Amino acid sequence: MARVLYELAGTDPARRFSPYCWRSRMALAHKDLEADYQPWRFTEAESLAFSGQAKVPVLRDGERVVFDSGAIAEYLERIYPDRPALFPGTPEASRFIVAWADTVLNAHLVRLIVSDIPQWLGEGEQAYFRSSREARFGKRLEEVTEGRETRLPAFRAALEPLRATLREQPFLGGEAPAYGDYAVFGGFQWARVVSPLVLLEADDPVAGWRERMLDLFGGLARATPSCGT
Amino acid sequence: MARVLYELAGTDPARRFSPYCWRSRMALAHKDLEADYQPWRFTEAESLAFSGQAKVPVLRDGERVVFDSGAIAEYLERIYPDRPALFPGTPEASRFIVAWADTVLNAHLVRLIVSDIPQWLGEGEQAYFRSSREARFGKRLEEVTEGRETRLPAFRAALEPLRATLREQPFLGGEAPAYGDYAVFGGFQWARVVSPLVLLEADDPVAGWRERMLDLFGGLARATPSCGT
Numbered sequence: 001m002a003r004v005l006y007e008l009a010g011t012d013p014a015r016r017f018s019p020y021c022w023r024s025r026m027a028l029a030h031k032d033l034e035a036d037y038q039p040w041r042f043t044e045a046e047s048l049a050f051s052g053q054a055k056v057p058v059l060r061d062g063e064r065v066v067f068d069s070g071a072i073a074e075y076l077e078r079i080y081p082d083r084p085a086l087f088p089g090t091p092e093a094s095r096f097i098v099a100w101a102d103t104v105l106n107a108h109l110v111r112l113i114v115s116d117i118p119q120w121l122g123e124g125e126q127a128y129f130r131s132s133r134e135a136r137f138g139k140r141l142e143e144v145t146e147g148r149e150t151r152l153p154a155f156r157a158a159l160e161p162l163r164a165t166l167r168e169q170p171f172l173g174g175e176a177p178a179y180g181d182y183a184v185f186g187g188f189q190w191a192r193v194v195s196p197l198v199l200l201e202a203d204d205p206v207a208g209w210r211e212r213m214l215d216l217f218g219g220l221a222r223a224t225p226s227c228g229t
Numbered sequence: 230m231a232r233v234l235y236e237l238a239g240t241d242p243a244r245r246f247s248p249y250c251w252r253s254r255m256a257l258a259h260k261d262l263e264a265d266y267q268p269w270r271f272t273e274a275e276s277l278a279f280s281g282q283a284k285v286p287v288l289r290d291g292e293r294v295v296f297d298s299g300a301i302a303e304y305l306e307r308i309y310p311d312r313p314a315l316f317p318g319t320p321e322a323s324r325f326i327v328a329w330a331d332t333v334l335n336a337h338l339v340r341l342i343v344s345d346i347p348q349w350l351g352e353g354e355q356a357y358f359r360s361s362r363e364a365r366f367g368k369r370l371e372e373v374t375e376g377r378e379t380r381l382p383a384f385r386a387a388l389e390p391l392r393a394t395l396r397e398q399p400f401l402g403g404e405a406p407a408y409g410d411y412a413v414f415g416g417f418q419w420a421r422v423v424s425p426l427v428l429l430e431a432d433d434p435v436a437g438w439r440e441r442m443l444d445l446f447g448g449l450a451r452a453t454p455s456c457g458t
Contacts, residue, residue, distance in 0.1 A: 089317020092403030097325050099393035164328035174321030 006048065006058040009039030010120035015225045017120065017193040019106055019186035020069040022221070024057040026182035027073045029217040031083040035059075042125040069186075070098065073179050086179040097172060097180035100161070105187045108155045109199075112148045115141040116195040116227075148197065155199065159206050166205040170212060177216060185213045189221050196227040235277065235287040238268030239349035244454045246349065246422040248335055248415035249298040251450070253286040255411035256302045258446040260312040264288075271354040298415075299327065302408050315408040326401060326409035329390070334416045337384045338428075341377045344370040345424040345456075377426065384428065388435050395434040399441060406445060414442045418450050425456040 005025060008018035016022070016039070028035050040047065045054040051067045058067045059075070066075045074091045087094050114133060118126045118141065130141060137144050162184065165172055172180040188210050191199055200207040214222040234254060237247035245251070245268070257264050269276065274283040280296045287296045288304070295304045303320045316323050343362060347355045347370065359370060366373050391401075391413065400406040401413065417439050420428055429436040443451040 088319055088322035089407075090403050092398050093317035093322070093401075093407060093409070095394045095397055095403075096329070096390060096401050096409065100325070100329065100390040103389040103393050160332040161325060161329040164332050165324045168324055169321050172322075172325050174319050174324075178318075178322060180322070180325065 002062045003033065003035040004038050004060045005035045006038045006040045006056045006060075008056050009041060011122045012120070012225060013039035015120055015193060017117070017190055018056060019101075019109075019190035021057040022186035022189045023069040023179075023182050024059065024072045026185065026216070026221070027076055027086055027179060029220055030086055030177070030179075030182070031076050031080050033076070033080065033083070041122065042128045043122075069183075073182075086182075088173055088178050091179075094178070094180045094183075098183040101183045101187055104158055105162075105184060106190075108151075108158055109187050109191050111144055112151065112155060112197055112199070113145065113191050113195040115145040116197070117141075120194060152199070156201070156204070159204075162209075163205050166209045171209070177213065181209075181213060185210070185221070188213075189224075192228070193224060193226045231291045232262065232264040233267050233289045234264045235267045235269045235285045235289075237285050238270060240351045241349070241454060242268035244349055244422060246346070246419055247285060248330075248338075248419035250286040251415035251418045252298040252408075252411045253288065253301045255414065255445070255450070256305055256315055256408060258449055259315055259406070259408075259411070260305050260309050262305070262309065262312070270351065271357045272351075298412075302411075315411075317402055317407050320408075323407070323409045323412075327412040330412045330416055333387055334391075334413060335419075337387055338416050338420050340373055341380065341384060341426055341428070342374065342420050342424040344374040345426070346370075349423055381428070385430070385433070388433075391438075392434050395438045400438070406442065410438075410442060414439070414450070417442070418453075421457070422453060422455045 005021070005028060007016045007021040007025065009016050016025070016037070025037065040056050048054050048056070048058055050060070051058045051065050053067055055067065057069055057072060058065065059072045061075075061079070064075075066072050070091075073086055077086045077091065114137075118129055121129055134140055162172075169175065171177040172184065188199070191197065200210070234250070234257060236245045236250040236254065238245050245254070245266070254266065269285050277283050277285070277287055279289075280287045280294050282296055284296065286298055286301060287294065288301045290304075290308070293304075295301050299320075302315055306315045306320065343366075347358055350358055363369055394401055398404065401409040417428070420426065429439070
């Protein structure tokens with residue numbers, strides 16, 4: 001197939017857990033574009049050499065190569081304008097939601113779930129993941145997530161702008177999902193795939209939205225191996 | 230004039246300080262619509278009886294009456310579609326930014342500046358403002374803002390999604406401002422008009438954006454009486 005998305009995977013190639021790769025996979029599904037979803041592991045930098053860098057997601061679309069989830073979404077919108085629009089208005093007008101997902105949501109989540117990730121990785125990837133992330137945090141991964149249940153109320157409070165929006169409408173995009181939904185959902189899907197931690201209370205409007213996101217595209221995100229939360 | 234926006238004012242009718250009224254004033258300016266900007270005070274509920282409720286902003290546009298800043302913006306977009314668009318895409322797609330301004334930005338700001346407000350009010354309004362807000366917070370206004378300088382780092386950290394977006398582009402809307410910019414700016418303008426507290430460091434990209442917002446429409450927001458920060 002001429003279209004390939006390279007995605008972070010665990011030892012089980014079906015366990016795709018990168019929040020940024022999920023943004024791209026949902027964006028492709030939104031555009032109703034088929035692709036071959038290639039598993040990629042942390043230790044396989046050389047296999048991305050064709051992209052001129054070493055991080056996923058990478059999209060190879062025929063002769064074209066695009067990396068970075070934001071660039072991939074903007075590329076899809078530009079090259080496939082006749083398919084459902086990913087961005088209401090312009091990509092720029094969705095940047096704030098994406099920035100919130102990056103700097104608030106994912107910043108909270110990594111401190112809640114990072115120690116659950118190594119169990120899904122092969123030996124060499126585990127070593128890479130531990131040493132790079134422990135250097136970033138300045139402590140062991142288990143220390144980063146220690147006492148995480150006590151931090152759930154602060155995490156849930158930080159979701160208030162999301163909750164307030166989803167009390168008004170089914171998706172961040174409005175009646176239908178848009179790229180902002182995928183940007184935010186990527187974080188929740190990352191957590192769901194690697195961690196048993198119950199992040200949301202059942203009656204939270206955010207939990208209802210997450211279910212709707214899991215239902216999209218024939219249950220695309222629900223079908224991936226996960227810890228089920 | 231057939232178009233009137235009722236806005237919260239201090240004893241000095243030129244001191245307009247409501248973050249929500251500023252959203253509406255900037256939205257009218259964005260649409261290049263002239264209006265008579267009527268001062269309204271907390272003790273004048275009966276003068277808004279024509280709107281069927283007692284809060285500003287209220288827009289009277291010929292025969293039509295609209296209240297609530299969000300409803301006013303959507304009304305302007307619907308009734309004046311040939312003028313510059315306020316919402317990239319749809320109003321729904323901007324709800325997350327507005328919700329962030331309401332639940333994060335303004336929630337931080339009120340705890341930093343609320344005790345600066347009574348000085349700008351007449352005696353009757355002061356009594357109303359104190360009793361209603363002190364009931365909400367369960368303490369005196371001066372206790373709410375006590376030690377506020379020590380909370381500035383947390384406030385500035387909470388602006389990170391704003392800052393990350395504004396490192397990429399001049400406005401939240403992209404190359405030009407949109408309703409999301411006005412929703413967020415309303416909070417900063419509220420603070421600027423009532424409080425001498427220096428909220429931002431000079432080299433913060435958010436401070437640069439605030440200056441651009443103050444410059445819009447011939448310096449509309451800069452021209453109002455303020456504490457200058």
